[in-house]
Amino acid sequence: MTTLNGVALAGRAGHWDVALEGARIAALTPSEAKGGGLLLPCFADAHVHLDKTFTAARVPARPQSLHEAIALMAGDKPNWTAEDLRSRAARGLRRAFANGTKAMRSHVDWTEAGVPEALPVLRGLAEEWRGSVELQLATLTPLDAFAEFGETIAQEIAGTGAVLGAFVYRNDAIPEKLRAVFDLAEKHDLMLDFHVDEGLDPEAQGLDAILDETEARGMTGRVLVGHCCALSVRPEGAVTDLLGRAGEAGMALCTLPTTNAFLQDATPGRTPRLRGLAPIHEARAAGMPVMLASDNVCDPFYPQGDYDLFDVYRTAVLSGHLSPADWLASVTETPAQWLGHDVALAPGAPADFIHIAVSSLDDALNRPRAARTVWRGGAPIPETSGDFA
Template sequence: MSIDLSCIRLNGETVSLTLRDGRIAAITPTQGPATAVAMPLPVDPHVHLDKTFTISRCSDIKPGLFGAIEACHADADHWTEDDLHSRASKGLAEAYDNGLSALRSHVDWVQPEPPLAWSVLNQLAGDWQGKLSLQLAALVPLDLLSDEESGRRIARRVAADGGVLGCFAYCNEDLDAKLEKVFRLAEHHGLPLDFHVDEGLSIDACGFDTIVALTAKYAMSGRVLCGHACSLSIRPEEDVARVMEAAARAGTALTVLPTTNLYLQDMQQGRSPRLRGLAPMQELRNAGVNVVLGADNVADPFYPRGCYDAIDTLRLACLASHLDPADWVGAISSNAARAMGLASRELTVGAPADFLLIGGTDWGDALRNPRAARRVIRAGQTHSTEKDAA
């Protein structure tokens, strides 16, 4: 199928793209309105393939984050090898069809020994190699990971499998000391870190501050990614300003998860939420923090809807946080790739012709309509069916 690349909006300009041998041969400024916007194939730094597509068998879920955790733990009795493989494969296929080129999936790890999901997803990572890059991050309770013997066992296995070390931290006792043990494990094994931190609306939830300080102490700039940090939305502004500046200096990145945070935070039966729990994205980025976006949960107790589509995530984030979409494309592409330790995803002359085209004169027009025509281009060839414009 031929692709019209004569009037494409790229990096704020209308250009004509020339492709040759699977690469971008030329980018030429041109006149006239654009017919589509272009961006590098997106990446998602924060999903949960082990939990995905379980909502249909979960009932009587209690409101809020800890209700979702309880429901997910109960459903884990169904997590056989076939079940995990089937559900995760469905998620990976959806992500690929929507143009994603890389994912980082967190994997619940609640005992010292590796969970079955870790093995299944490692197998799938190999199966998808060359099509979709899949990183795995161990999601371990902080109290377990900071235990001396358990922490060593877990970190050794994560390092052996080329994974990412991570944990869930929220107002734990001796939080600072336990988090420092995690950083020591990462330093010893040469592992990047990814935290679920401060995923709640307690004004006392300040784990993000400790992680930022430890990132600086252990010189791990660019190798520490946090997710959520919901409490930054309600903490005193002077405290938030201080930690934002410290995070920028330390090189600690933050993933904002609009679907799950909007769904779970301030959730009470029969009452509309007042507090939405989204970290202050604009202020964080203005301070110099690398702020990226993730889909988080898809069709599970943490978020019963959703999809593996970075464009859908960007659309929601722009609505929820009053963002200009053209300024935030990097949060689902180049900046997100950097937070994951991946190579640059910029569209430049000589770069691989791997990109997404969405019908529209500019990014505002392209995101206006969820059914806007879309094409996924890999190595210069269309790899998915064009969506019909409404």
């Protein structure tokens, strides 16, 4: 049996001795000892793009908007061979694992009628990484394309555990087109994940139509909305009403603080005034599960990042004025539960956690270079597991 003595546990007062027996936590016991470091649950990253990752060096310019980034990414897609996709996505999974992520949802671009090259590649990686990083896939298709091949997408992913996703922004006839997406989700028993209102136009109101359908169909716990940047510039009364309804409807919100900060209100030579951060305090107060996620990593949408959710969390604590202890669950338990997993530290649970050589959660945020060790199955993982070359 291995015991970690005098550790601080995020969300619990005092210090604890953590006894490990094999690959499980045997006991958590209050301790008089101190100085054992901090233990965090493993992370769950509910919104990433493994098919796009590590392409930033291949695009010719820095985008000044979301739509410029989309165009730059489209220009790189001829390079997306199976070998290229596998190499880049596997690198992302290695980084995530080394940084303490245990579960992940990756979007897969599906913009034409045929099955995208990335889908079988990422399915293969999901099998290879099962037990290390539980990888769930979500298709990502422009809303207008569902009329052409939405049924094909739904049939392909039905029964696989994948999620049906759409990109919604200032489309024509949004309510009618969304009804077709929800019809497919009900027909094939699929969860839904939307990139919605990812801009600073107050007239971007795709969220309203998504909420209408979620309420009408009683799809509690099955609809996740991501980005929702436009809520940051819409009238307060409308936002309060929408979030209250969304909380009652059981919708969840995933906010992406790094990518949104990079792309929103970007003008050369001008300091940005608006950052596009969704109203996450208000959303959580209204009863919505709220998550933080990595989104894009080293691609035209965000040319930095390392699949390190603690870094994303640190960024959000600053940009969103978050109380650290109150919001740690937004990168651990909350997204893990939404993805169908449990990362809580408790007797009998897997001995999977993150140890940081600090005295408290605040100390960890203050000292980004503090030593971090990821434990899986009751033992530290090798330091080289991230393959940082």
